[in-house]
Amino acid sequence: MPLSREKIAATAIRLADADGLDGLSLRKIAKELGVGPMRLYDYVMNKSELLDLMVDVVYARIAEVGQRGGWRATVLGIAQATRDAALDHEWFADLLGGRPHLGPHALAVGEATAAALSAAPGVRDIDDLQRAVGALNAFIIGAVRKEVTERRTARSTGTDEAAFQASLGPYLTRMLKTGRYPTVARLVIDGAHLNAEETFNHNLTTILDGITRRSPT
Amino acid sequence: MPLSREKIAATAIRLADADGLDGLSLRKIAKELGVGPMRLYDYVMNKSELLDLMVDVVYARIAEVGQRGGWRATVLGIAQATRDAALDHEWFADLLGGRPHLGPHALAVGEATAAALSAAPGVRDIDDLQRAVGALNAFIIGAVRKEVTERRTARSTGTDEAAFQASLGPYLTRMLKTGRYPTVARLVIDGAHLNAEETFNHNLTTILDGITRRSPT
DNA sequence: GCCCGCTACCGTACGGTGTATCCACAGATA
DNA sequence: TATCTGTGGATACACCGTACGGTAGCGGGC
Incomplete structure (x- = not known):
């Protein structure tokens, strides 16, 4: 072979x-x-060309979701598929946004999202579309990256609170106990229970709402 | 010395x-x-500890913007400072979101944004705050990364259209001429003139609008 | 006063990386 | 049969992060 x-x-x-x-x-x-x-x-x-190849293979899987009922369902499907792919292949998150993704399947995904967004209310001309695509992609990239890094650190430190306090604690808890970061401290202490997928979807709809509800120029 | x-x-x-x-x-x-x-x-x-050090130095500059008039002005200031810092230090964009930023100045920036957002309308409890911070940071990370990579490729290919068509063209224009990516083609051809800073600010306000205008639970 | 142990500095060395270059060998052609 | 061609492989280079051993200076116990 x-x-x-x-x-x-x-x-x-x-x-x-x-x-x-x-x-x-x-x-x-x-x-x-x-x-x-x-x-x-x-x-x-190159090695980087090999990385591009790998990235486009993952995009092929993302592109499979195809069109859904409405523009919103399509966008949601693509975003969730991207998140799923990044959780399956964490290196994909590392590469996301780091270089232009121009493979055929990446372009297909880009085409699908752009086409869907162009049908959204509030997106009137190409400039609107450009901005909407930019905002959506920026959010997806950032959210996926953040979730992957959080999962990595959680894996390396252990999920339960005791291990967490023990590993990041010596430094982080000392920092938080200085009282200089009260809001962050509250977030770290009280806010760990949120479901990641729900948060992703929630914020995604928030973004889409912001795009569609844009006030007229 | x-x-x-x-x-x-x-x-x-x-x-x-x-x-x-x-x-x-x-x-x-x-x-x-x-x-x-x-x-x-x-x-x-480690080398990675050195990278953390470098990142926190940049965060120190970002933290300097401090508090502004209202929560929205504060958030805008921090976001713009982050973007400026990333444009000055492109490697900062490469590191953004790739590892937890726990340096003292990074925490200060996180505290400032979280505190500002907690005063935003529509952010009622800690869960809301967590989601809002997540959405905002995700957008900033993704947008900054995207802008930096775009600037890099623009620099390597040359800005003017002829050089662009000549370098990415052989592959990309061929791809676009297949007709399989009509929306992307329209974006590439017609949408290159948008000002990056304006787009960033526009999308940023879109996000903030989405956060504050959240419909009640 | 003398010697010992300890600490702070330093150079060398190891295992790994991406990649350029050269070489041997097989098959095809004259 | 002799030469040419082109393909697969091994070797080599420059560089990387970092483990390790040594050495010099200096303070403290006898």
């Missing part, structure tokens, strides 16, 4: 899922495929 | 501004300071 861009991307994704983006190296991918490291350069010109 | 965390962070920031985050290495920092690479480990335990 000869090598191919698809096979390379697939094993790279598997390794990145397991070891994270830092643990991913061309040598490991090549070893996993049973070839020398330099063979990969016959299919990919 | 002895070494110090501040001096190390300052030269690291200078180098990162010049060469980007990929071009930053402990060896270069040490050479710039006229010491051996291992000297840095007397002041910093």
